[in-house]
Amino acid sequence: MPTIEHNGSSFTVDEDGFLTGNMDAWNETWVDYVKTVEGITEMTDEHHKVIEILRDYYKKNGIAPMVRILSKTTGFPLKRIYELFPSGPGKGACKMAGLPKPTGCV
Amino acid sequence: MGYDPANPMADRITDIGPPHYEQFFPPVVKNNYGKWLYHEILQPGVLMHKAENGDECYTVRIGAARLISIELIREMCDVADIHCDGYLRWTTRNNVEFMVDSKAKVQPLLDDLKSRGNRMPVGGTGASVSNCVHTQGWVHCHTPATDASGVVKAVMDELFDYFTSHKLPAQVRLALACCLNMCGAVHASDIAILGVHRKPPMIDHDAITGLCELPLAISACPLGAVKPATAKNSAGEDVKSVKVNAERCMFCGNCYTMCPAMPLADPDGDGIAILVGGKVSNSRTMPSFSKLVIPFLPNTPPRWPETVAAVKNILETYANDARKYERVGEWAARIGWEKFFEKTGIPFTIKSIDDYRLAYDTWRTTTQFKFTSHIK
Numbered sequence: 001m002p003t004i005e006h007n008g009s010s011f012t013v014d015e016d017g018f019l020t021g022n023m024d025a026w027n028e029t030w031v032d033y034v035k036t037v038e039g040i041t042e043m044t045d046e047h048h049k050v051i052e053i054l055r056d057y058y059k060k061n062g063i064a065p066m067v068r069i070l071s072k073t074t075g076f077p078l079k080r081i082y083e084l085f086p087s088g089p090g091k092g093a094c095k096m097a098g099l100p101k102p103t104g105c106v
Numbered sequence: 107m108g109y110d111p112a113n114p115m116a117d118r119i120t121d122i123g124p125p126h127y128e129q130f131f132p133p134v135v136k137n138n139y140g141k142w143l144y145h146e147i148l149q150p151g152v153l154m155h156k157a158e159n160g161d162e163c164y165t166v167r168i169g170a171a172r173l174i175s176i177e178l179i180r181e182m183c184d185v186a187d188i189h190c191d192g193y194l195r196w197t198t199r200n201n202v203e204f205m206v207d208s209k210a211k212v213q214p215l216l217d218d219l220k221s222r223g224n225r226m227p228v229g230g231t232g233a234s235v236s237n238c239v240h241t242q243g244w245v246h247c248h249t250p251a252t253d254a255s256g257v258v259k260a261v262m263d264e265l266f267d268y269f270t271s272h273k274l275p276a277q278v279r280l281a282l283a284c285c286l287n288m289c290g291a292v293h294a295s296d297i298a299i300l301g302v303h304r305k306p307p308m309i310d311h312d313a314i315t316g317l318c319e320l321p322l323a324i325s326a327c328p329l330g331a332v333k334p335a336t337a338k339n340s341a342g343e344d345v346k347s348v349k350v351n352a353e354r355c356m357f358c359g360n361c362y363t364m365c366p367a368m369p370l371a372d373p374d375g376d377g378i379a380i381l382v383g384g385k386v387s388n389s390r391t392m393p394s395f396s397k398l399v400i401p402f403l404p405n406t407p408p409r410w411p412e413t414v415a416a417v418k419n420i421l422e423t424y425a426n427d428a429r430k431y432e433r434v435g436e437w438a439a440r441i442g443w444e445k446f447f448e449k450t451g452i453p454f455t456i457k458s459i460d461d462y463r464l465a466y467d468t469w470r471t472t473t474q475f476k477f478t479s480h481i482k
Contacts (some may be wrong), residue, residue: 021316039114061318063348086115100317103364105287 006033018094018101023059026098034096039086047084047096050074054097064090064099132193134163134207135313150270151228152212157314162214165203165479168219169237169262169269172200173245173255178225183321189215199237201230215275229270235421238262238280239291249359250284251301252405258282260409261299261417268421275428275437278347278389278421279385286358294384297417298396302379303357306350307370311337318365326360328462348380378403378413382420383435394435400445403450403456416452423450448478 004011006023009029012020017037019025035043053073053093061086068091071077076084085092090102107117128136138157138205145155151166170178170226182202186194189211195203206217219226230236238261241247243254261280268274281295292298314320316473324332331354337347349370357375362368380403384396399420403412420434427449428437438446447454 003159018312058319062321086393100319102320103322103366105363 004033006030014101016091016095016101019098022101023055023098026055030098031096036093038096040084040092044084046076047079049095050084050089051097054099055062055091057100058097064094064102067091109338128222130191130195132163132205132207134161135205137161138163138396147272148212149175149231150234150272151231152216153231154209158256162209164206164209164229165170166206166212166219167197167201167203167230168228169230170200170202171241171255171259172195172237172322181222181225185215185218185222186348189218195228197237199230199239201237202226210431222281227266227270231271232275233274234268234270234272235262235265235274235278235280238282239295241284241289243284247284249363249371251303251359251371252284252299252378254282254409256282256408257299257410257413258406258409260414264414264418265421265450274421274425276431278424278434280417287363289373291386292381293395294386294393295396296382296385296418298384299413299417301357301376302402303329303370303372303376304356304402305370305372305375306331307353307359307362307368309337309347309350310367310369311339311345311347312346314365314367317367320346320348320365323361323365323368326364327355328360329354329356331355332353332361343479373405377405378410379418380413382418383433385433385435390431391433391436391439396435397443398458399450399452420450420452442476444476444478 001014001104004013005019007029009027010035011025011030014020015041017034019030031043040047050070053070054064057069057073065073067078071079074081074088079088081093085096089106094102110116115211120283131139138159138161143156143158145153153167155163155165157163172357182194183192184269186192186204190206193205195205197203206212206215214349216228219228224305238258240254240258241250243250243252243256245253245255249321262269268278278296279291280297280299281291282299283290283292284301288300292300320334324334326332331351332348333351335349336348337349339345358371359370362370362395379398380400381396381398384394400416403416408413424434424437427441432440441449
C-alpha cells in the first residue's frame, strides 16, 4: 500500500487515494490534503458539516449513508453537495471524511 | 483550453448527453425514417429493406469481437468511407452493419470484406448463431470466475458455420457472463455460459476493518451466511470482522463485490456453468429465463474444449430435433426437460434442482412425465 506525506503526517492509502486504515488514521491534515486533490479551493463550514455528518453516521452505523440520507441530514440537495465536492459524495466527501472506498458496481 | 488540474471546474462542459442519432443516419435511412414497407434476408448477413417510395436499403452485417482496437475501428471506417458514404452502425449484439442504397453496391462491399481476411465475417442474420453477448472476464473485471473474450472466441470458432448460414430451426442466442452478476443476457439466452465459483470467500482480517463497510457485506449475502464477528488479525489484536458459514455459502461472490477483503476466486474451484432455454421475445411464447443444465465445467484456457463441446452438443441436438421457428427453450418445454437431458446426453445432477426460496414451483406436481433411461 502506498503512503502519502502531507504537512509532516503520513497516510496509508489505496490506488484511488482512499485511507485504508480504520477511522483513527483521519485528521485535519488529511482533510487539507484531499482538498488539494479534489479540486476544492476553499473549505467552508458546509464542507465541514458534510464531513462531520459522514463520520458520525459511519461511526454509528458502520456504513456510509445513502445519498438521500446525507441530503436530508445536511439539508443540502445533491446539486449543492456536488458544488461543494466536485467529485461527488462518494469520491469526494467520503474520501475526505476518511471512510472506506465505495464498493459495488460503480 | 486544455484541462487545467489546478482549476478543474474551469471551462467544464457537462450534461450534454449523447449526440442525436439522426446526425449519423445514412441519407436513405433518414429519408425513409418510419416509412419502411417490408424487408428480406437476401443471403446470410445481407438484408434489404424496402421503403414506401421504392427506396431500398441494403445492410451487410459482420461479426465483431466487441473488444476491438482503434485500428480495427479505423479499418471499419475505411470500409464505410469506400462503400457507404462514411456511415455504419453497431447492433445490439455488437455486430457491425454497413448500409448501401443500391443492390449494385452490395457485391463490391462483400468482396472488399472478404478480401480483409477473417476480420470482418459476414453473417449473423436469420436462423443463425449471431454474435455472443459477453462481458469483461480477465481482461478488466475483478469478480470474474472465468474469462469472457477467450471463451467466446473458442466457442464462436467452433460454431462459425452457424454464423454464416441459416441452417437452424430458429435463431440461437449465445451469451456469456463471467460471474453471476450476469452482466448482459445470460439469464435470458438460448444457450448461456456462466462463470461460477465453488469455494467460500477467504477473509482478510488484517484489512477488512479499514476496507469494508461490514453491514453491507452482511446484507449482500442472499442466504444470510455472513455474520458480524470479532476476529484476531495477524498481530493478535481483536478486530471487527465477519465470519462466513460455509455450509450456507453458495459462492455467489456478492460479499466480495461489496467488500474487497473477502476474495473467493480460485483457479481449481472456478469454472463454467451452462444454462439453456431463455428468450426475451414475445413471439409464440412468453419470454423465459435460462435454466441450469450443466453445473460445472473446468476453466481450461486458452480453448476451453469442455465448454465448446458442451455448447456444440446442445446446439446440434437442438438443430436436429426442433421444429421450424422453435427456440431452444420452446423445444425443451415441448419434448419435456427429461427428454432434453436424454437427447443431449447431459447427466442430470442435483445441482439443477432449484432450492432457493421459490423453488417449490419448479418441481413436478403432476404424474405426467416420460420414462427416460440415460441416467446410469
